[in-house]
Amino acid sequence: MQMTIAEKILARAAGHKSVSPGEIVEADIDVAMVNDITGPITVEALEEIGIKKVWDPSKVVIILDHQAPPTLIEAAQEHALLRKFAAKNKVQNLFDVNEGVCHEVLPEQGFALPGELIVGADSHTCTYGAFGCFATGIGSTDMAAVFATGKLWFRVPESISVKINGSLKRRVAPKDVILRVIGDIGADGATYRAAEFFGTGIGKISIGGRMTMCNMGVEMGAKAAIVPADNLTKQYLARRAKWSYKEVYSDKGATYVDECEYDLPSLEPQVAVPHNVDNVRHVREVAGIKVDQAFLGSCTNGRMEDLVEAANILKGKKVARRVRMLVAPASREVYMEALAGGVLQKLVDAGAMISAPSCAACMGGHVGILAPGEVCISSSNRNFKGRMGSPEAKVYLASPATVAASALKGEITDPRDV
Amino acid sequence: MAKAWVFDNDISTDDIISGRYLVKRDPKELAKHVLEAMDPDFHSKVSPGDVIVAGKNFGCGSSREHAPIALKAVGVSAIVAESFARIFYRNAINQGLAVLTSKKARDGFKTGDDIKLDVTKGEVINVRTKKAYKAEPLPEFVMNILNAGGILNYLKQRKRR
Numbered sequence: 001m002q003m004t005i006a007e008k009i010l011a012r013a014a015g016h017k018s019v020s021p022g023e024i025v026e027a028d029i030d031v032a033m034v035n036d037i038t039g040p041i042t043v044e045a046l047e048e049i050g051i052k053k054v055w056d057p058s059k060v061v062i063i064l065d066h067q068a069p070p071t072l073i074e075a076a077q078e079h080a081l082l083r084k085f086a087a088k089n090k091v092q093n094l095f096d097v098n099e100g101v102c103h104e105v106l107p108e109q110g111f112a113l114p115g116e117l118i119v120g121a122d123s124h125t126c127t128y129g130a131f132g133c134f135a136t137g138i139g140s141t142d143m144a145a146v147f148a149t150g151k152l153w154f155r156v157p158e159s160i161s162v163k164i165n166g167s168l169k170r171r172v173a174p175k176d177v178i179l180r181v182i183g184d185i186g187a188d189g190a191t192y193r194a195a196e197f198f199g200t201g202i203g204k205i206s207i208g209g210r211m212t213m214c215n216m217g218v219e220m221g222a223k224a225a226i227v228p229a230d231n232l233t234k235q236y237l238a239r240r241a242k243w244s245y246k247e248v249y250s251d252k253g254a255t256y257v258d259e260c261e262y263d264l265p266s267l268e269p270q271v272a273v274p275h276n277v278d279n280v281r282h283v284r285e286v287a288g289i290k291v292d293q294a295f296l297g298s299c300t301n302g303r304m305e306d307l308v309e310a311a312n313i314l315k316g317k318k319v320a321r322r323v324r325m326l327v328a329p330a331s332r333e334v335y336m337e338a339l340a341g342g343v344l345q346k347l348v349d350a351g352a353m354i355s356a357p358s359c360a361a362c363m364g365g366h367v368g369i370l371a372p373g374e375v376c377i378s379s380s381n382r383n384f385k386g387r388m389g390s391p392e393a394k395v396y397l398a399s400p401a402t403v404a405a406s407a408l409k410g411e412i413t414d415p416r417d418v
Numbered sequence: 419m420a421k422a423w424v425f426d427n428d429i430s431t432d433d434i435i436s437g438r439y440l441v442k443r444d445p446k447e448l449a450k451h452v453l454e455a456m457d458p459d460f461h462s463k464v465s466p467g468d469v470i471v472a473g474k475n476f477g478c479g480s481s482r483e484h485a486p487i488a489l490k491a492v493g494v495s496a497i498v499a500e501s502f503a504r505i506f507y508r509n510a511i512n513q514g515l516a517v518l519t520s521k522k523a524r525d526g527f528k529t530g531d532d533i534k535l536d537v538t539k540g541e542v543i544n545v546r547t548k549k550a551y552k553a554e555p556l557p558e559f560v561m562n563i564l565n566a567g568g569i570l571n572y573l574k575q576r577k578r579r
Contacts (some may be wrong), residue, residue, distance in 0.1 A: 038482065041443065
C-alpha cells in the first residue's frame, strides 16, 4: 500500500505494515517533551494515578522556557517541581531557564530526527516536522500516559500536500510563505490532517525557515507538518543527532486529500492582522499603522538567520523614538552566535533590548506585555486577543524583516521599502 | 435549568485562559479568569451546569490543559460547537468535560436560552424555541471517561476493580 510520510511513520511506530487515515493506532513514542507550563500538570497526574517512574528517562525532555527566568513565585515553584521530578526520575535531559525555547533547544540537542514520532505538551511541537519526523502537540494528561507507558493512541490523519516552487525574492521570508498558506487554508482548514511540504522550492529553504513553516502548521489546525529530509537536514544533524535515524519518504501514488501549490518568486511580504492568524494581508495593505512594540523572537522566528536579517536592516540606524524593540534569541546557542558575530551589537546600537532566551513576549505572561490600545508587530505565531497582555491590544504577525523595518519606521512597513 | 452561552468561531485557548494565569494552576484560581478576554464577568454570571454553544474551531491554539480545567471549574458542564480544535478536544475529554459536535446548534441559540442535552443520543434542545439539533453522539468509552469525571478518575476506578 502506498503511504504518505505521516502514515509511514505512524505505521512503523505502531508496529503495523501499513495504516490508513481514520484508523486508530497505539504507537511507541520516540521522544516526549514537556515545558514549565504543561509539565507540572503531567507530574501531578502521574502522582495521582500512582506512577512512580517514567518509562524511559533517556526519551523524556523537560525544558523550562515560558517563564524563564521566573518573574513570579508561582513560576519559580513550578521550575523547582520539575527539577525535583527530573532528579527523582533520572531524567538527564532537563534544560534549565538559561537554555532557550523548547522548539529550538530540542532540535539543537539532536532529539528531532527523520522518521521519529515525537510528542510534546505544547501545540508548536509540530516544528520538528522540519526534520522529516511526525511531531505533534498533546495535552498534559495525555503526556502522563506517555511518561507512564511510552505509548499513545492516535487517529491516523489524512495528508495534504503543499507544493513550493522557486526561490524567495529579497526580504521575502519563509514566514511570509506560511502566513500565505494559512491565509488560504484557514485557521481550521487542516484540522486532523498532516501537511507535507514538497516541490523544488522547499529544498532551497534553510532548516530555520522550514522550522518556521512547520511551527505554524498548528495555526491551520494541522496535526503535523512535515518537510522530507534532504542534504540540508543531514548537514544540520551531522554533529547533533542523539542516535541513528532512518529517513522516511512518501510513496509515489500515496493519497493526499488536498493539494495546493505556491510560487515563491511572486510572493510578497505578508502580515496576519488581529485577532486571527488566518487574517492574512499583504504588508503594503496595512502599511502605516503605528506600532508601540516590535518583538523579534519565539519558536517561530528567534533563530540566527532571523536576527541577522533584522540586524542588516537596522545596522547603523535607530529604531523609531516611541517604539520598544524587544529581541529574544530562541536559545543560548543562538544568543552566543549572535553575540560572537556582532549581531547583538548592531541590534542594541539601534535601540533594541535583548532578553534572555525564552518565549518572552509571545505568551503574554512574561516580558514585553502590552497596554490597552497598544500595537505590536511580532515575529511570533499568534495574534489572538489578549495573547501579549491586554485584550484591547493588537498584535500583527510578520517576518523578522517586516518587524525590523516597522521598528525602524515606527509603523508597519514593507521591508522592501527601507 | 442550564443556560446557553453563545460564542463565535475560533475561540482560542488564549481566550479561554490567558497566558498570564497559567502558572496559577489551582482550578479555582483559573476559574476566576475563564473567558475573561471575551467577557470579564463571565465567571460570575455563569451557573453550574451551563453550556457553551460555539461556532467552528473551538479551543484552537495552545495545548494548555488549563483551558478545559478552567471551564470545568467555573461550572460549565458541556461545550457544543460546530467543530473543535484537535488538542483541546482530547484535553476536554481527559478532564471529564463533555464536547459535542453539532453543525447547526450555534445559529439556533441566543445567550440565556434554556438548553437541554442528550449526550448519548446526540441531541441539543433549545427549550425556548423548542427546536432540537443533532449532535454527533459520543462513543461508549468516551462516556465512561466523562461519567468518571475524567481519565485519571476513570483509571483509578478501574484499578480498584
